[in-house]
Amino acid sequence: MPIEKTDYIWMDGEFVPWDEAKIHVLSHALHYGTGVFEGIRAYWDGENLLVFRLEDHVRRFLNSLKIHLMSLPYSSKELIEIILTLLKKNRLRTSSYIRPIAFRGLGEFGLNPFGSPVQCAIAAFPLGAYLKGEGVRVCTSTWRRIPDESMPSTAKTCGAYVTSTLAKAEASMRGFDEAILLDSRGFLSEGSGENIFLVIDGVIYTTPIYASILQGITRKTVIEIAEDEGFKVVERDILKSELYTCEEAFFTGTAAEITPILEVDNRTVGDGSIGRITSILREILSKAVLGKIEKY
Ligand SMILES: Cc1ncc(COP(=O)(O)O)c(C=O)c1O
Structure with a gap:
């Protein structure tokens, strides 16, 4: 880019x-x-x-x-x-x-x-779209997010992004658009430069701060929007296999905004198109960033 x-x-x-x-x-x-x-x-x-x-x-x-x-x-x-x-x-x-x-x-x-x-x-x-707006094909990375005790995960540290670049390079060489990193315990952490959300049985899940994530500002906004829309949002550890069976998945980030995840490790997410809840949240976020919704 x-x-x-x-x-x-x-x-x-x-x-x-x-x-x-x-x-x-x-x-x-x-x-x-x-x-x-x-x-x-x-x-x-x-x-x-x-x-x-x-x-x-x-x-x-x-x-x-x-x-x-x-x-x-x-x-x-x-x-x-x-x-x-x-x-x-x-x-x-x-x-x-x-x-x-x-x-x-x-x-x-x-x-x-x-x-x-x-x-x-x-x-x-x-800067236009960072990831494909229509949705991305992703892989789980062989690289893990560094735990907070070794690299402060709440800071946006230059050196910490070496892990992200390794994960991104690996994804790109394997023909995927983006990588999802697990944390050192084996639970989902986040994308190379995005937080991650899943929808399971109509409930929205995102990885917790102790999963070595950067505490995304978009993540916080999306949680706020989702709760205001009446959705239940749960921050908890997420298993890699839940990623394979969830109804919807999406990334959030300043660069990525809300990017639908359509495929993970060659398994289709939901029916392979942008999910209903993802669309609702994306629509509201796109208005919020333009100052069209006062409370955001
Ligand atoms: C590793 C990582 N996680 C998550 C995010 C999302 O954070 P934000 O929504 O504040 O941009 C970013 C982007 O800054 C990031 O680099």
């Missing part, structure tokens, strides 16, 4: 031209993965660019920094202001993706992170 270049990237306090947003090859984060990031979507409603759940994303970004003992000289209010200014400066008039990243830059040699300064950059560029 190509990245569409925009005019500016905000970096360490200033807006710099896209091509000048560079870092040193000996940056700590490049070698050891010592960075945290966010993924945020902004939706163009024909007149305005509306950023979905911006405060929640900035809060998670700052929490990720805190977990990794990093800090920035900016408050959440200032970061929000910078993001909104960046969108204006880039004159984005289409649905877009915003990528803040904070990382350890060039400093001392060695694993001790404290000798390397924390740098920060924010990019924003147009």
Whole structure:
């Protein structure tokens, strides 16, 4: 998926031209993965660019920094202001993706992170669908999500995404669109960059936070929408075999939005088309991101 270049990237306090947003090859984060990031979507409603759940994303970004003992000289209010200014400066008039990243830059040699300064950059560029909107064929991965005791799963840590890229590469080489990772105990965890939901006997299930998931902001919104629509939502451990017999399954994520899962490990999910509950939730989410439903 190509990245569409925009005019500016905000970096360490200033807006710099896209091509000048560079870092040193000996940056700590490049070698050891010592960075945290966010993924945020902004939706163009024909007149305005509306950023979905911006405060929640900035809060998670700052929490990720805190977990990794990093800090920035900016408050959440200032970061929000910078993001909104960046969108204006880039004159984005289409649905877009915003990528803040904070990382350890060039400093001392060695694993001790404290000798390397924390740098920060924010990019924003147009982005359409991340996964196929009509639904995806997925496989369960041979790679497991790293448990929280080894890699903080509530932080969006750069280094943690190596597991996701291995799972995604494996899925792609085997001809699937996406991978589902199990946790270290063997229960379902999540997709390479998405949370997962199943529908069994009309009840909506999603994996719990102790299944090493990233606590998705879309996941939270979808739970809220589903409960408001009168569906029962249960967060519990899910067996791999339940994935093979469920009526519906779908991913949620900022990039993936709600993506129906039509096939898992060569077994058809439901009747192989987008499920009824998935369609209802997707329809409501698509209005919510455009600010058309006030309570969301
Ligand atoms: C590993 C992982 N899980 C879940 C999600 C979904 O989180 P959100 O809905 O906050 O984008 C993402 C995307 O950020 C992710 O990378």
